Amino acid sequence: MKYKLIALDIDGTLINSSHQITDGVKEAIQKAKEKGVKVVLCTGRPLKGVENFLEELNLKEEGDYVTTFNGALVQDNFTKETVSHLTLNYDNLVDLYNLSVDIGCRSHFYDTKTLYTFNKDISDYTVFESYLTGVHLNSTTLEEVPKDINMSKFMMIDHPEILDECIKKIPKEYYEKYTIVRSTPSFLEFLNPSANKGNGISLLAKELGLSREEIICVGDANNDKHMIEYAGLGVAMGNATEEIKELADYITLSNNEDGVAHVINKFILEER
Numbered sequence: 001m002k003y004k005l006i007a008l009d010i011d012g013t014l015i016n017s018s019h020q021i022t023d024g025v026k027e028a029i030q031k032a033k034e035k036g037v038k039v040v041l042c043t044g045r046p047l048k049g050v051e052n053f054l055e056e057l058n059l060k061e062e063g064d065y066v067t068t069f070n071g072a073l074v075q076d077n078f079t080k081e082t083v084s085h086l087t088l089n090y091d092n093l094v095d096l097y098n099l100s101v102d103i104g105c106r107s108h109f110y111d112t113k114t115l116y117t118f119n120k121d122i123s124d125y126t127v128f129e130s131y132l133t134g135v136h137l138n139s140t141t142l143e144e145v146p147k148d149i150n151m152s153k154f155m156m157i158d159h160p161e162i163l164d165e166c167i168k169k170i171p172k173e174y175y176e177k178y179t180i181v182r183s184t185p186s187f188l189e190f191l192n193p194s195a196n197k198g199n200g201i202s203l204l205a206k207e208l209g210l211s212r213e214e215i216i217c218v219g220d221a222n223n224d225k226h227m228i229e230y231a232g233l234g235v236a237m238g239n240a241t242e243e244i245k246e247l248a249d250y251i252t253l254s255n256n257e258d259g260v261a262h263v264i265n266k267f268i269l270e271e272r
Contacts, residue, residue: 003268004210006032007042007067007201007227008260009219010053011184013237014041016256021056028261029057032268040204042067042197044183044223046110046152047075049133069110069152070181070223071200072191074207084203085112086192087150092178096154096190097142099174105166105188109154116140125157125186153191160185181223189223198226218263220244220255235263 008014015021029039039059041050047068054060054077064077074083088096093109097118100107108117108126115135117126122139130137156166163186174180179191197219205215217224217231220240228234228247236248237259245251250267253259 001213001232003037003216003233004214005038005040005201005205005208006216006218006264006268007040007197007231009197009221009224010041010043010045010050012220012239012255013218013224014053014255014260021053022258022261024258024261026057028258028264028269032264033058035268037268038063038065038208040065040067040201042071042201042217042219042227044068044070044153044181044187044189045133046115046135047073047112048135051134065204067197067200067204070179070183070189070191070195071197071226072152072195073112074200074204083207084200085150085152086195086199087152088154088178088190088192089151090145090147090149092190093145093149093151093154094142096178099170100156100166103166103169105156105158105163107154107156110135110152111149112152114138116145118142123157129155129157129187153189153195155190156188157186163188181225183221183223196226197224198228198230201227202230216263216267218252218260233267 033039060077062078066077067074073085106119106123108115115130116138179193179196181189183189212230213232215231216233217227218235219228220237222241234248236245236251238254252263
């Protein structure tokens, strides 16, 4: 099978534990691109939180795309045109904020460019998220939020053991109303019910005229589940969760062992 697109998660996949892209991974990505294969970053991060990686990997040229907010936003990196943006509205915000208060969990949320929180005592996790992604943090009130907001995602955030208990209290109907993914032990994300990484890559594939059999998706965490299920070749990192490893068609090396480069070398650069 000749693969024409590889979708890469960022945290725990593309970057190592030092939050860096190694030279080996960079080299493999450039060789794949030179061969005409589309390399698409597919992440839970907001668009601003991937800009530096797109620059570093030379992925802002004509024909380059990115998938952010766990598949909610798919965008052309060259023209800046939106391929798809599956959002939540103000009523969803009120609903999810009330739920977070009821179950005792802190929260924050994004539009396309800003991270918002209602917490006066701002969580360390919110501060870290703002720092990690480089996104402006805005402390606000429900009354101040524009009623026409297009919310990319809502997040419940807390210490893992607190979040574990909060998750147990979420009514079952919320899993029908929203896509709910746990991207890290401290982050639970709520998206438009049609938004997930798999659907984001599927919508991009449709735009590009590609079949799922021509696509590789690589990830490590449970928010990568949908794209690994969707892909013609679903790949789990060596450091992936057990759930993701069980779903995957292939398990590569860890993010500290150039696992992404190993996948590209094995399935794209070597003629199979």
